[in-house]
Amino acid sequence: MIDWIQIISxxxxxxxxxxxxxxxxxxxxxxxxxxxxxxxxxxxxGFMALGAYGFxxxxxxxxxxxxxxxxxxxxxxxxxxxILGIPTLRLRADYLAIVTIAAAEIVRLLFTTNTxxxxxxxxxxxxxYKGGFAALNPLLLFTDNESVLWGFGPWVYxxxxxxxxxxxxxxxxxAAFITWRLFKSPWGRVIKGIREDEDAVRALGxxxxxxKMQSLVIGGVFGALAGVIFILPRAVVPSNYQTSLTxxxxxxxxxGGAATVFGPIVGSVIFWVLLSFFxxxxxxxxxxxxxxxxxxxxxxxxxxxxVGVAIMLIVIYRPQGIFGNKxxxxxxx
Amino acid sequence: xxSSTGADSAPIKTVGLHVGDPAPGVKKVDPIIVADHIKxxxxxxxxxxxxxxxxxxxxxxxxxxxxxAGKTTLFNLLxxxxxxxTGEWTFDGQGxxxxxxxxxxxxxxxxxxxxxxxxxxxxxxxxxxxxxxxxSGESLARALFPxxxxxxxxxxxxxxxxxxxxxxxxxxxDDYAAGLSGGQRKLLEMARALMSQPQLVMxxxxxxxxxxxxxxxxxxxxxxxxxxxxxxxxxxxxxxMVRHIADWVVVMAEGKVVAEGDPHEVMANPAVIDAYxxxxxxxxxxxxxxxxxxxxxxxADDDADEIKH
Numbered sequence: 001m002i003d004w005i006q007i008i009s010x011x012x013x014x015x016x017x018x019x020x021x022x023x024x025x026x027x028x029x030x031x032x033x034x035x036x037x038x039x040x041x042x043x044x045x046g047f048m049a050l051g052a053y054g055f056x057x058x059x060x061x062x063x064x065x066x067x068x069x070x071x072x073x074x075x076x077x078x079x080x081x082x083i084l085g086i087p088t089l090r091l092r093a094d095y096l097a098i099v100t101i102a103a104a105e106i107v108r109l110l111f112t113t114n115t116x117x118x119x120x121x122x123x124x125x126x127x128x129y130k131g132g133f134a135a136l137n138p139l140l141l142f143t144d145n146e147s148v149l150w151g152f153g154p155w156v157y158x159x160x161x162x163x164x165x166x167x168x169x170x171x172x173x174x175a176a177f178i179t180w181r182l183f184k185s186p187w188g189r190v191i192k193g194i195r196e197d198e199d200a201v202r203a204l205g206x207x208x209x210x211x212k213m214q215s216l217v218i219g220g221v222f223g224a225l226a227g228v229i230f231i232l233p234r235a236v237v238p239s240n241y242q243t244s245l246t247x248x249x250x251x252x253x254x255x256g257g258a259a260t261v262f263g264p265i266v267g268s269v270i271f272w273v274l275l276s277f278f279x280x281x282x283x284x285x286x287x288x289x290x291x292x293x294x295x296x297x298x299x300x301x302x303x304x305x306x307v308g309v310a311i312m313l314i315v316i317y318r319p320q321g322i323f324g325n326k327x328x329x330x331x332x333x
Numbered sequence: 334x335x336s337s338t339g340a341d342s343a344p345i346k347t348v349g350l351h352v353g354d355p356a357p358g359v360k361k362v363d364p365i366i367v368a369d370h371i372k373x374x375x376x377x378x379x380x381x382x383x384x385x386x387x388x389x390x391x392x393x394x395x396x397x398x399x400x401x402a403g404k405t406t407l408f409n410l411l412x413x414x415x416x417x418x419t420g421e422w423t424f425d426g427q428g429x430x431x432x433x434x435x436x437x438x439x440x441x442x443x444x445x446x447x448x449x450x451x452x453x454x455x456x457x458x459x460x461x462x463x464x465x466x467x468x469s470g471e472s473l474a475r476a477l478f479p480x481x482x483x484x485x486x487x488x489x490x491x492x493x494x495x496x497x498x499x500x501x502x503x504x505x506x507d508d509y510a511a512g513l514s515g516g517q518r519k520l521l522e523m524a525r526a527l528m529s530q531p532q533l534v535m536x537x538x539x540x541x542x543x544x545x546x547x548x549x550x551x552x553x554x555x556x557x558x559x560x561x562x563x564x565x566x567x568x569x570x571x572x573x574m575v576r577h578i579a580d581w582v583v584v585m586a587e588g589k590v591v592a593e594g595d596p597h598e599v600m601a602n603p604a605v606i607d608a609y610x611x612x613x614x615x616x617x618x619x620x621x622x623x624x625x626x627x628x629x630x631x632x633a634d635d636d637a638d639e640i641k642h
Contacts, residue, residue: 178477181476181477181479182473182476182477184479185470185476185477185479185482186462186468186470186471186476186482186486187470187471187472187473187476188476189455189459189462189463189471190463190471192452192454192455192459193452193455193459193460193463195454196452196453196454196455197450197452199414199434199446199450200446200450200451200452200522201452201463202414202433202434202435202438203412203414203434203438203443203444203445203446203450203526204435204438204443204463204464204525204526204528204529205435205436205438205439205443205466205529206435206463206471207433207435208435214473
C-alpha cells in the first residue's frame, strides 16, 4: 500500500526548504532581467555558480569570515555581469541570450577542470565551508544541544536546518521588498519602458545602456545570493550548475508570472512541491507494482516528465502565470 | 519676424525666415539647427548627402521628398540614432554631432517615430511620466526611497494630466497604451514628447495611419506647438498637411536638398516636380506613379481655390 501521508509530508517540507528559497531568489533575479527589462539572460546558473563558489572558495582558501565570503561571491557576479553586458547590451536582445548561455557553461567548466583542483575541487566540488555560517546561528542562544529537534507536523528540524531556512527566506523577503520598491519607482518605469521599446526610451533622454547594465547587475547579484543559499544544505558540486538549472528557473518564472514580484516565489514553491510529490508517488508506485513497465531508474526520470506536463498545462491555460495580469497578455502579438 | 494673417480657419504662417533668395542651403535669420557636409552611405548607396542646411527657429518646417530621398535617415542622424560618415551640426549653437541619442534629447531636441512607439504594456499615464526630464527617482540609489522623489512625481503627474486633458486622452490614463487606436497612439507619442519641455520637436510622419477624424486635432496640436514657442520639423507625405501648416519646406531627393522655400513657391519649383515625377515628366505620362500625380494635382487645385477666395 502506498504511504500517502509520507508522500504529502515530504512534499510539504519543500514549501520552506532552502532549495526552494534559492530557486525563488534566482527566479526573482531572472524576473528583473527578463520580466521587467526584457533581457534574455540564459546564464542564471552561471551567476549562481559564482555566488556558491565565491562563498566556498573565500571561506576555504582565503579563510575569510562569512560576510566577506558572501560579498566575494556577490562581487564576482557583478564583474561577470559587467563582462557580459559591456559587449552585448548594445546589441539586439538575442545576442545576450547566446552570450549568457555560453558564458555560464564556461564558468561551470572552469570550476570543473582539473587545472584549478586545489581551489575548486574539480568535479568533486567543495565542502566543509559551513562552520562559520553555523557558528552565527542565533538559535543556539536558546539551546546547547545542536541536534535538538524543533517544529511541528512535517516541519521538524535541528537548529542548523532552521537557521538555513530563516537565512534563506529572509534574503528572499529582503530581495522581494527591494524589487517591489524599485518597480514602483520612476527607475522601474524606465526599465519597463526599455522592455517595451528601447528606442522610444532613448528618444526621451534616458541612458538605456546604463539602465540595462544596472538591471543585469541587480538580477545577477540575486542569482549569486541564491547560489549561496543553495549550497548551505548541501555541498558545492559543479554539475549542479548546468544549463538545465537555468531552464528550471525559467519554468518557475513563467509559472508564477514573469513581470511580478511574488510570482517567482510562489512559482518556486509550487515547482518543488510538485517535483517532490511526483517523485515520491512514482517511486512508491513502482515499489508496489502499479507501474510494471518501469524500472526504478526510469521512474526517477519520469517525475521531470510529469512536472513538464504540469508546467505546459499551466502555461497553455494560464499563460500570464499565476500572478500575472491577464490584460498585459491580451496585447502580446 | 513678421506674420501674415490668412483666412479665419487658415493658420497664421510665419514668414521672413530666410536671408536672400530661397535656394537649397539658404541662410536663415535665426537658425536652431545648422548642419554641414552630412553624408551617410549604406554600402554603395549614398542615403544622405547634405551640403548645408539650416532649420529656422520658432517655425514649422516640413521635410518632404519622394520615397527613399533620405528624409528619415537625416532625421536619425540629427537625433543621434545613426552616425554619419562625415558632417557636423549644431543645435541651438552647441555642437551635437556624434553624441548619443539620449544626450541629444536631454538638450531639448525630442523626436517621434514613423512607426509609432507607444510603450504598449505601460499605462497611458506612465508613458507620459516617462517623458519628463531630470527625475531624481530615476536614479537607482534614490528609487528605493520614495521620500526623495514623491514631491517631484506629484508635479510630473499633474503636468501629465494637464497635457492628457489637452490631447483628449485623459479618460484613457489608466489603460495600457497598447489598447489605444493608431491615431491615439500618435497623439500620445506627441504628448509624451512634450513632457520633456523641448525646444525642437521632430515628428516623423505624424499623419501616417491616422484616422481622418483625428487629423484636424493632430494638426491643431502641431500648430499649438509653434504658438507656445517651440520649433517643429516634420517629415510628411500628406501634401495637404504640408501646405496647410508648414511655414517653410525643405525638399530632398536622392539624399540631397534640392529645393527650399515657402510651401507655395516650392510646389511650383521645377526641381521639385522633377524630384517627384522624374525629369522627363512632360514627355511621357504613361509610367507615372499615380499617387504622386494625384497629390500634385490636388495641390494645384488647392492653389486655384485659394486664389478664388
